[in-house]
Amino acid sequence: MKALQLKEVTYLYPGETKKALDEVNLTVLQGEFILILGPSGCGKSTLIRAMNGLVPQFYGGTIGGQILYLDQEVYTYPKHQLLGEIGMVFQDPEKQMVMNTVEREVAFGLENLGIAPKEMKKRVMEVLSYLGLLPLRHRELHTLSGGEKQKTALAAALVMKPTVLLLDEPTSQLDPTAAEELLHILHQVNQEVGITIVLLEQRMDRCFVSADRIIYMEEGRISRDTIPREFVQWAAQKRTAWMPPVAKLFKDQEIDSLPLTVKEGREKLIGKTIPTITRSPCTAPSTTPVLRLTEVSFGYPKYPLALDKTSIQCTQGEFICVLGANGAGKSTLLKLMAGLIKPVGGKIELLGQVLSRYHPQEVPKIVGYLGQNPGHYLFHDTLEEEWAYTLALLGITSRTSIQDIGALLHLQHRMQHNPRDLSGGERQRAALGSILVVDPQILLLDEPTRGIDPILKIELGDFLQKQQQQGKTILMVTHDIEFAATYSQRIILLIDGMVVADGLKEEVLDGGLFYSPQVNKVFYGITSGVVTVEQGVALLDTMKEVGG
Amino acid sequence: MKSYKNHSFAIILYTIVLSTLALLYNNPLYLGCIFCITGIMIIRQRQLAPWGKFLLFSLTMVLFYTLCNPLFSSSGSTILWRSGRVPIIGRIRITLEALLYGMTMGGKLITIGSIFYLYNAWMDTDQALSFFSRFADRSALLFTMTVSLFPRLKREALEVGDIMRARGASIQQGSLFTRIKAVYPMWKVLLITALEGSLDMAEAMEARGYGIGRRTRYQTEIIAPSDRALIGCTLILLVLGIMSLGYGSGNMTFYPVITGSYIPWDLWWLMGMMGVGIIGAAAYSVPTGKEEWS
Numbered sequence: 051m052k053a054l055q056l057k058e059v060t061y062l063y064p065g066e067t068k069k070a071l072d073e074v075n076l077t078v079l080q081g082e083f084i085l086i087l088g089p090s091g092c093g094k095s096t097l098i099r100a101m102n103g104l105v106p107q108f109y110g111g112t113i114g115g116q117i118l119y120l121d122q123e124v125y126t127y128p129k130h131q132l133l134g135e136i137g138m139v140f141q142d143p144e145k146q147m148v149m150n151t152v153e154r155e156v157a158f159g160l161e162n163l164g165i166a167p168k169e170m171k172k173r174v175m176e177v178l179s180y181l182g183l184l185p186l187r188h189r190e191l192h193t194l195s196g197g198e199k200q201k202t203a204l205a206a207a208l209v210m211k212p213t214v215l216l217l218d219e220p221t222s223q224l225d226p227t228a229a230e231e232l233l234h235i236l237h238q239v240n241q242e243v244g245i246t247i248v249l250l251e252q253r254m255d256r257c258f259v260s261a262d263r264i265i266y267m268e269e270g271r272i273s274r275d276t277i278p279r280e281f282v283q284w285a286a287q288k289r290t291a292w293m294p295p296v297a298k299l300f301k302d303q304e305i306d307s308l309p310l311t312v313k314e315g316r317e318k319l320i321g322k323t324i325p326t327i328t329r330s331p332c333t334a335p336s337t338t339p340v341l342r343l344t345e346v347s348f349g350y351p352k353y354p355l356a357l358d359k360t361s362i363q364c365t366q367g368e369f370i371c372v373l374g375a376n377g378a379g380k381s382t383l384l385k386l387m388a389g390l391i392k393p394v395g396g397k398i399e400l401l402g403q404v405l406s407r408y409h410p411q412e413v414p415k416i417v418g419y420l421g422q423n424p425g426h427y428l429f430h431d432t433l434e435e436e437w438a439y440t441l442a443l444l445g446i447t448s449r450t451s452i453q454d455i456g457a458l459l460h461l462q463h464r465m466q467h468n469p470r471d472l473s474g475g476e477r478q479r480a481a482l483g484s485i486l487v488v489d490p491q492i493l494l495l496d497e498p499t500r501g502i503d504p505i506l507k508i509e510l511g512d513f514l515q516k517q518q519q520q521g522k523t524i525l526m527v528t529h530d531i532e533f534a535a536t537y538s539q540r541i542i543l544l545i546d547g548m549v550v551a552d553g554l555k556e557e558v559l560d561g562g563l564f565y566s567p568q569v570n571k572v573f574y575g576i577t578s579g580v581v582t583v584e585q586g587v588a589l590l591d592t593m594k595e596v597g598g
Numbered sequence: 599m600k601s602y603k604n605h606s607f608a609i610i611l612y613t614i615v616l617s618t619l620a621l622l623y624n625n626p627l628y629l630g631c632i633f634c635i636t637g638i639m640i641i642r643q644r645q646l647a648p649w650g651k652f653l654l655f656s657l658t659m660v661l662f663y664t665l666c667n668p669l670f671s672s673s674g675s676t677i678l679w680r681s682g683r684v685p686i687i688g689r690i691r692i693t694l695e696a697l698l699y700g701m702t703m704g705g706k707l708i709t710i711g712s713i714f715y716l717y718n719a720w721m722d723t724d725q726a727l728s729f730f731s732r733f734a735d736r737s738a739l740l741f742t743m744t745v746s747l748f749p750r751l752k753r754e755a756l757e758v759g760d761i762m763r764a765r766g767a768s769i770q771q772g773s774l775f776t777r778i779k780a781v782y783p784m785w786k787v788l789l790i791t792a793l794e795g796s797l798d799m800a801e802a803m804e805a806r807g808y809g810i811g812r813r814t815r816y817q818t819e820i821i822a823p824s825d826r827a828l829i830g831c832t833l834i835l836l837v838l839g840i841m842s843l844g845y846g847s848g849n850m851t852f853y854p855v856i857t858g859s860y861i862p863w864d865l866w867w868l869m870g871m872m873g874v875g876i877i878g879a880a881a882y883s884v885p886t887g888k889e890e891w892s
Binding site for chain 1: 723
C-alpha cells in the first residue's frame with residue numbers, strides 16, 4: 051500500500067527563480083526504508099519537507115503537482131492527524147528542542163496534539179524505555195551528549211506513533227558509535243514496528259544495509275530510483291563518489307555483483323590467497339617539530355579534566371586526524387593548540403617557543419583555527435570584505451592573498467556575494483579562506499567534513515593534501531573515519547581526555563571495532579594494515595597477479 | 599536539575615508580592631527587609647554562591663546610582679560639598695539627601711534583581727510553560743523560549759569569541775575602544791545565528807504540531823500543604839506590607855529633607871514581615887509528591 055505519493059511536484063522557494071523540486075515523481079510504500087542521496091543543494095531536504103507539508107506551509111513559495119498521503123492530499127488531510135502520523139527528525143538536535151528536560155521534550159508534541167495526560171504518560175514512558183532513555187528522563191537537555199540529544203529527538207518523533215518517519219541527516223553531528231546506534235534503532239523500528247523510514251544521509255556507507263530503495267537526486271530531480279545493489283552498479287559507472295567504500299574496493303574486480311556490506315565483501319575473499327603486505331617504513335615528512343604538547347591538562351569548571359597529561363608532537367608537513375567520541379576532548383585539544391584556552395598543567399610549544407609567550411595577534415599568523423560552525427566566520431556583506439577583515443585584524447595591508455585564495459578554493463566568482471548566501475560547501479570553503487588568507491603554517495580544523503556531501507569531501511581532502519605537500523601541518527578533528535583513512539597519515543585516538551593511540555593510520559585504524567574503515571574490516575583477520583580503498587585495490591590486484 | 603519544589607502559583611504569587619513591595623517601598627529599612635527575605639529563600643534554594651556573584655556584579659550599579667544621582671540632582675538641603683563654576687553644567691552641589699536617595703534606588707534595583715534571580719532559580723522553565731499556557735499559550739511559549747535562548751546564546755558567544763580571537767581580534771586586550779570595536783562583529787554574528795536558530799526551532803515546532811489546537815498538559819501540579827503555608831505567608835506579608843504603607847512607614851521623602859521614619863512602629867512592621875518571611879522560607883519544601891499526572 052502506498053504511504054506517500056508525489057506526482058509531478060515542482061517547487062520554488064519565495065523569491066527564487068530556480069526550481070528546488072522539478073517535476074518529482076515518487077512513491078513510498080508502507081514499511082519501506084528509503085535512503086535519499088544527492089549533492090548539497092540538490093533538493094533532498096526540500097523533498098522530505100514537501101512530504102509532511104512544511105513545504106510550502108511553513109516556507110511559503112509556489113508548489114505544483116500533487117502530494118498524497120494514504121491517497122489523500124496532504125493539505126486536505128486533518129493537520130493534527132498528519133503531524134502525528136508523519137514524524138520528522140532534523141539535522142541538529144539542539145535546534146529542534148523546545149523544553150528543558152528529556153521527559154518534557156518527548157511529551158511536547160503530544161501536548162500540542164491534545165492527547166489525554168494518561169495516554170501521554172504511557173506513550174512517553176514506553177518510548178523512553180524502548181530507546182534506553184528512561185534513566186535520563188529528568189536530565190536537562192543541555193547536559194546530554196550529542197547522541198543522547200538526537201535519541202531524545204527521535205523519541206519525540208516516535209512518541210507520536212508515526213507511520214512515516216522523515217529524517218534529515220540525523221547522524222551528521224554524531225560520533226561513529228552514536229551514529230551506529232541511531233542507525234541501528236532506525237533499522238529496528240522499520241523492521242519490528244513497521245514504520246516507513248525516509249532517511250537523508252551523507253554518511254551513507256552504513257545505511258545501504260538497511261535501505262530497501264535508494265533515491266539519487268540532482269538539480270531538484272530524481273536521477274535514480276532503484277534498489278541498493280543496482281544503485282551501486284550504476285554509481286560504479288556514473289557517480290563513483292556515491293559508492294560505499296566496500297563496493298569501491300571491488301569496483302574493478304571481475305565479479306558478478308558489487309558487495310554492499312563488509313560481510314559480503316569478506317565473502318568475496320573466501321578461498322583467495324592474500325599475500326603478506328610488506329609496507330615500506332613510513333616516516334614523517336619532516337622531523338622539525340612545529341607544535342609540541344608536553345603533559346598538558348585542561349579542565350572546565352565543575353567537570354572532570356577534559357584533557358589529562360596529554361603529550362603530542364606535530365612535525366612540519368604532517369596531516370593528522372584526531373578521532374574520538376563526542377566529549378573526548380578533541381575540540382579542547384585544538385583550542386589549546388590555537389592558544390584560545392590556557393592549560394592548567396603542562397607546556398605547549400609553538401615553533402620551539404612557549405605558546406603563552408607569543409603576542410595573541412602573532413599566533414593567528416602561524417596557526418589557522420577553523421571551528422565547527424562556518425557561519426561563525428561569515429558576517430560581512432561580501433566574501434572579499436570577510437577575508438580582508440582577517441588581514442586588517444592582523445595588520446596586513448597587502449590584499450593579493452585574497453585573489454590567490456579565492457582561486458585556490460574555487461570561489462573567485464563569489465567574491466562579491468554575501469557569504470551567508472553561499473551553498474553549504476561554499477560556506478565551508480569561505481570560512482576556511484578566512485584563515486588561509488594569512489597563510490598560516492599550521493591548520494587546525496574542527497570537523498570540517500560535517501554535513502558535506504562525498505563530492506565536496508573529495509574536493510576538501512584533495513585541497514588539504516595539496517596544502518600538506520606545500521609544507522603545511524594539518525591537524526583535523528573528525529568523526530569521519532573513511533576521510534581520515536583516505537587523506538591523513540597519522541591518527542590520534544582520544545578517549546575520555548586521554549591519548550589512547552597515536553601512530554600511522556595503518557596501525558591505529560587496523561582491526562578496531564568502531565574506529566576502523568570499512569575496507570579494513572573486509573580484510574580483518576586476513577591481513578593487516580589495509581585502511582584505504584587504494585591499498586585494498588592494490589592488494590586485490592597483487593592477488594590476481596599471483597593467481598589467487 | 600531543578601525539581602518541582604513548589605506549586606507554580608505559590609512561587610509566582612510569592613515573587614510578585616515581593617517585587618511589588620520592593621517597588622512601592624522607598625524606605626531603605628523596608629527595602630533591606632525585603633532583600634533579606636529574598637536572600638533567605640535564595641539560600642534555601644542552595645544558590646548562595648551564584649547569587650553572591652550576581653550581587654558582586656550588581657554592586658557596580660549601586661555605586662553608579664550613588665555617584666551619579668548627587669552629580670545630576672542638586673536637590674536636598676544638607677550640602678556636603680560644593681564645586682566652583684563648571685562650564686555648561688554650572689555649580690555642582692553634593693547633598694546628603696541626593697546621596698542617600700541614590701543609594702536607596704541602587705538598593706531597590708539590587709532587591710528587584712535578586713527577586714528575579716530567586717524566581718529563575720526556583721521555577722523550572724518547563725513548569726512555567728505548563729502553568730502559563732493555561733492562560734496565554736503562545737505568549738507563554740514565546741516567554742519560555744526567550745528565557746531558554748540566553749544560555750544557548752551564552753555558549754554561542756563563547757564560541758564566537760574564540761573564533762574572533764583566532765582571527766586576531768583583541769576582545770580581551772587593548773583599550774576599551776579597541777575591545778568594543780572588536781566585540782561589535784561578535785554581536786553581529788550572534789544576532790544572525792540567533793535569527794537562523796529561531797527559524798530552525800520554529801520549523802521543528804511546526805512539525806510537532808505546535809499551535810494547531812488546544813494543548814493538553816503532561817504534568818498537573820497539585821497544591822501541597824507546604825504550598826498552602828507558603829501562600830498563607832505571602833498573603834500575610836502582602837497585608838503587612840499594605841498596612842505599613844498605609845500608615846506611612848514604608849515611605850520616605852528624601853527632598854528637601856529626609857522625613858518619614860518612625861522607628862518604634864517600623865520595628866514592629868519589620869519584625870512581623872521578617873518573621874513571616876522566615877516561616878515562608880521554612881515552608882519551601884521537599885520535592886516529593888509534587889509531580890503528578892492527572
